[in-house]
Amino acid sequence: MTDLLVKSCGPMTTLQDRGRLGFQGFGVSPSGAMDRRALAMANVLVGNAPETAAIEFMNLGGSFTCEGGDLHVALVGAGAAMSIDGTPVPPQTSAILKEGQVLDIGHPRTGTFAYLAIDGGFAVEPQLGSLSFHLRSRLGGLNGAALKAGDRLPCRGSGDEREPMQLVVQPPEDGGAIRVMLGPQDDYFPSETICLFLESDFTVSPQADRMGFQLTGPRLEHAKGFNIVSDGIVDGHIQVPGSGQPIVLMRDRQTAGGYPKIATVISADLGRFAQLRPGTTLRFRAVERAEALAAARGLKDWLAALPSQLTPVRFNLTTEHLLSRNLIGGTVDALASAPHE
Template sequence: MSARLVVEACTGASSFQDGGRHGYQRQGLSGSGPMDRLALAAANALVGNALGIVALELGLGGGRFRLEGGDLWMALAGAPCALRVDGVPVPDHRAFPLSEGSTLAIDAPRRGVFAYLACAGGFAVPSILGSAALHQRAGLGGLHGRGLRTGDVIDGENASRGELGSFGIPGSLDPLPLETDAPVRVVLGPQADRFTPEAVALFTDAAFAVSHRADRMGIHLDGPALAHGPHGYNIVSDATVLGSVQVPGRGRPIVLMADRQTTGGYPKIATVISADLRRVAQRRPGEAIRFRAIPLAEAFALARERAALTAALPGAVRAHAASAGDRLAGANLAGAAVDAFADPLCDGP
């Protein structure tokens, strides 16, 4: 019998996510996957998994889980949360053992929104159309096409498949910076010409704030209204991408996220670059967002830099495990440029 987690309590928006469901946008199904791809990769790296293996995404919440039927190595990465095993605090961004009969308690994050709980070997969540990721509006993936609930039982895969046991001591990483004060970089377009020049300038000059209408489909922003040009706010519906910034008739931007619709009839003033999507996802309602336009070539370079950083995470964990006093010494975090489109956790610039 494999180890399994019994959900004793669960708060916030919790769902299982992996690297995403690819190849179905032409049928109207977006890829889902994590809201913070770097944090998912870090949680998996900490327990020796492939970086895109399914993990539990916790959104502005936490939970309490009791382990039955075996032992597991686990790790939490992303938004910083207080963790306790049988009441004893354990750090995040560090692998820790959970023994049969123990209880893991995770508080809501102190900062940011999304944190990822991974276990060595992964969770036994069914794959549908090539992914275990929950797409809630489509009712696909996750546990029975929905998020986590109190009373659910989550089976772990064979924990011995994780590499961590061979390290001898737990792997750890420095906490990932959430970058929630940094500007969000965008490439203008594809329909920036559907706005007045003043509106385009205002988009990159003004401060916006995350509204309470924010979820995995899209993040609505409060702030100054962006005026459309003489052709109005309706276009022939065309494709959206992760990070498209739509502006409907009321003039307030919406950043489309992991569970977005695949087409839309509102003009898109800009597209958030892939490396900065986590800067949007980890901002809470009421927190400010400023946008900065960059050239497409710079967006590609930043995507390759993020892909290299992600690919280097397992080496960073091994460096920590080899010498806690020489953190990251053996990891090549800058590395040679890695093509972003070869990274299953990266959607491009």
């Protein structure tokens, strides 16, 4: 079995897949990849199912090598760059990491989260059906922890012949206001506050992590106070505590909460929202259920079509590339095969 060795990485470098679903009734957060679009793209590039666990980088990159064989690898997300032994790999392109080579991942430049997928995924024991690491409960990950220098990740490997591939596509709806559906407690806010929420600029504060993004902006006043009987939380719920500053709840959120929720980020926009860096200004736009469902179906169709968008990498025929390939085979001795006189 081939192992991926961690030489260095940031403090919140973790294993993430689609998440730990079906346990919220027991108080277990779903966790999972912050940007499922980028996770799917990285996995498709190496021939995996879109929701296979990958390494998620938050703000910082890392350095890796492998032992026991070669690995087919791909990095997608937030403008992070990948290189092998110092040679850059083009964006949204997979590559073969040969045993002993060094894989360097740069920090995300245009967002927050990037994903490194490995052909076949990781041979790590899931917890409650998922490899996703949840910081506060210490579920998932590698031995219940985030990754650190010196860790060794066993890789399954598909056993298939591997060829570098590329994806020349962009996720849908990559700009514009973040779409929300009002509620479920929008009646806890006066109409003036609803208008203020939808017509104002908000900024992502430095208090943003996998559990929630604190926003700063105009104070959102409550009509019935800011305490409610605790009820269920879903990804994208926007709570408004007593401070009047909204908090968008993310993948590592709690499963129940007692602040009124003015709106909910639609599922199709949550990955895009997750990539907003601290200091980024944004606006919200209210949509009806029909538009939210259409956007969700559109994203699902886009993800399903990703394998059909794969194309083989076309290398430039440089001297270095030609010398790296075995271009000679089936040689014969011309004299030995000549007829005797």
